[in-house]
Amino acid sequence: MKKKVSVIVVTYNQRDSISRTLDHILSQRVDFPFEIVVGDDASADGTRAVCEEYARRYPEVVRLMPAAPNKGVTRNYFDCLESACGEYVADCAGDDYWIDPDKLAGQVAVLDSDPEIALVHTAWRTSAGETVCLDYPPVAGGRDVLLRLLRHDKPQPVHLCTAMYRRDAIMAEYTADREFFRSQCAEDLPIMAVLAARWKVAYMPQVTLCYSVGGDSVSNPARLSRAAGFYRASIGMTAALASRTGVSRRLIDPGLRKLGAYAMYLAIASGDPCAVDALDRTCSAVSLRLAFRTRVRRWLYGLKILMPVTDRERRR
Numbered sequence: 001m002k003k004k005v006s007v008i009v010v011t012y013n014q015r016d017s018i019s020r021t022l023d024h025i026l027s028q029r030v031d032f033p034f035e036i037v038v039g040d041d042a043s044a045d046g047t048r049a050v051c052e053e054y055a056r057r058y059p060e061v062v063r064l065m066p067a068a069p070n071k072g073v074t075r076n077y078f079d080c081l082e083s084a085c086g087e088y089v090a091d092c093a094g095d096d097y098w099i100d101p102d103k104l105a106g107q108v109a110v111l112d113s114d115p116e117i118a119l120v121h122t123a124w125r126t127s128a129g130e131t132v133c134l135d136y137p138p139v140a141g142g143r144d145v146l147l148r149l150l151r152h153d154k155p156q157p158v159h160l161c162t163a164m165y166r167r168d169a170i171m172a173e174y175t176a177d178r179e180f181f182r183s184q185c186a187e188d189l190p191i192m193a194v195l196a197a198r199w200k201v202a203y204m205p206q207v208t209l210c211y212s213v214g215g216d217s218v219s220n221p222a223r224l225s226r227a228a229g230f231y232r233a234s235i236g237m238t239a240a241l242a243s244r245t246g247v248s249r250r251l252i253d254p255g256l257r258k259l260g261a262y263a264m265y266l267a268i269a270s271g272d273p274c275a276v277d278a279l280d281r282t283c284s285a286v287s288l289r290l291a292f293r294t295r296v297r298r299w300l301y302g303l304k305i306l307m308p309v310t311d312r313e314r315r316r
Contacts, residue, residue: 001033003035003087004086005032006084006089007034007089008089011040013044015045015046021092021093022051028098029105030105035063037065037080039080041073041076077091077187081167088165089164090103090104096210096212097210114202116199117139117199117200117202118142118170119163119201121164122207123162124161124210126210126211134157139200140202142195142197145157146247149193150241150242160192166195169195169199180240185230186237189234190237193245224269225267225272227266229275229278235260235283257290260290264298265297267279
């Protein structure tokens with residue numbers, strides 16, 4: 001049976017939260033068929049066994065992707081999207097959960113009402129209790145949303161786990177340049193950006209998602225280096241999306257410089273000179289001149305004047 005909605009759930013080592021995520025999706029009040037496409041990315045903590053149990057209990061709804069070597073979140077997500085058969089797509093990370101049982105029904109009604117709307121998103125709250133409501137009209141041209149996304153405005157302009165979007169709209173972009181999407185450091189920004197560039201975006205003010213914050217610390221050098229790599233890759237991804245969607249770099253470079261400043265802080269704090277050099281190369285490749293204070297920090301580090309903090313100093 002053709003599904004109205006495919007809900008993508010990507011998960012990795014989330015044994016303690018994946019049941020909650022799936023239970024809340026299964027509790028949605030709908031009058032149309034939907035599926036849950038679960039992509040377990042080679043978890044080592046028993047997450048897959050939990051997902052297999054849900055696939056056995058709900059064979060008409062829960063579809064677990066075949067076991068495969070670890071792919072990373074982006075390729076895992078797009079493998080699920082390729083497999084999805086719904087007219088519309090929603091997603092929820094394996095450590096988050098929906099708190100509005102009418103989320104899917106309400107968003108389907110919005111997309112059904114206007115074929116020019118490609119994405120509808122909502123407010124959310126964090127597991128720390130903060131509610132994030134956005135100052136958006138019910139329906140708007142997507143270019144303003146696109147600019148906010150590429151500037152990396154705060155609060156986050158769209159949280160994809162609150163959203164629903166047209167599968168055929170994103171697949172038209174994805175199939176035209178499959179590797180572009182699959183090679184990025186994140187799946188959400190490319191999806192939201194290319195949809196906002198060409199379609200209307202709708203916003204519903206109700207809170208539908210509880211977003212998990214916190215988790216593993218990145219305070220040790222290896223994790224700091226990986227975090228620096230993520231923000232460095234985000235700079236390259238954002239610059240590429242600006243070029244792809246026709247957004248002037250002049251409008252988004254202040255946001256890129258903020259990303260660069262944070263990436264430089266993380267790279268230096270990690271004590272990994274390769275992380276610092278990689279950031280230099282990325283900024284050069286995308287013609288991004290970092291802010292003066294960041295360049296001074298980089299210069300002092302190069303002179304061995306600014307040294308990474310030690311674990312003892314960090315604890316102080």
